[in-house]
Amino acid sequence: MEILIAPNGRTWDPHSNTFSKYFGFFGKNADFVAHSVQNLGFATIATFPRYTHIRFQPRLFPTACLQRVIEILLSRPPPCIVLERIGSLFAPLEVLQNLNDALARLRALQAETLAGDELPAAPTIVTLSLDRLRDSKRASLQRAFAAWRQARAHITTRNVTEIATSPVFGGGALAWMPGRDRCLIEAWPQTYEKYGDSPLDNFLGCDVRDLPDAAYIVPTTRGYFAAASSQEPRLELIEALMTSNDGTRFWCRYERLVLPWRAGASDDFVCSVPLVRLVRRC
Known part of the structure; x- marks a missing residue:
């Protein structure tokens, strides 16, 4: 073919x-x-x-x-x-x-095609089958999926912080999806120390469209909207160009399990559980 x-x-x-x-x-x-x-x-x-x-x-x-x-x-x-x-x-x-x-x-x-230092800002995102969670290499994602099912995908505003900080969910990102038409930063991944030159707390509650690196963030949150709308988990593979705290750039390939949480009739949260596969310096 x-x-x-x-x-x-x-x-x-x-x-x-x-x-x-x-x-x-x-x-x-x-x-x-x-x-x-x-x-x-x-x-x-x-x-x-x-x-x-x-x-x-x-x-x-x-x-x-x-x-x-x-x-x-x-x-x-x-x-x-x-x-x-x-x-x-x-x-x-x-x-x-x-x-x-x-x-x-x-x-x-x-690189022979690219002009100057041009590098793609938008990540490559591939949807994977949830059947891959059966692989022993994804044990951390299996635990998060099992905990999500045990909780019946329901949370209250009182235990949102517990999900954001729980090691079961990998210390990943947590977003609030009011009305399922906005994506607001509820908690950053615990691997983050700062956001650009600013403290992370400065951007809590911000809509992803208003963030400085929206070209990267917005495409990655499309899976959040899909999960919130369907109320079904998603497994995705992402390859993205990232910037470390010292300003150096690197390619990161990682899988993430996107889990939707229902907090009300039209009030949803979505957490992202990461599993890094490869880090490569530019």
Whole structure:
């Protein structure tokens, strides 16, 4: 199976009628897929039983295209990844046996496309099946899920603080969702020491849309709104560019279990239980 990914992240089946109708006739013997990768900033992902083959042009590899490639790889991790750099005469093929190495290599090669210090602010977010909680590697998430079920997903305003500080819930973030149409910071993750140059308390009660790094925070809270609306937990995998207290930047890949808590007829809280998978310096 081959997927064609456009510069804006849209995916196409290059052999479908929809694709042909959208792009129109391109010549009887023309290879439009190869032309798109070579000249238009597209990428392809072809999946085989023993490996996944990715073709791209490093000089024409937009951020949105890379983000979709990463999302597809994270949702279906292959046993082996072959990277083919179109337009490179020297060693255009690279074979990587580790997904983390492949993602790091893609990031490094795409730097040829980025202007200056431009780096994507929005995280890559992939929804995972809750069946993954059965894996022993996710024991901490299993405990949080069990505690949530035992409490029947109901809380009162008196024990909101207990959830925010309980080690069972990983010391993750807690948000208040009044009317399920706003997301207000109730408690920061316990791993946070400050928020930028300001104390954390300065931003308690703030709407996420008003925070300084809303480009990162707002996309991560979409899962909160989905969980509050459905009253069902969600498991997500996130890869994001973050900034440490000393100003250095790093990539962090982590899973999080999003748990909705009902406090009233239309008054909900949502907590996020994190599980870090990888930290890599830029």
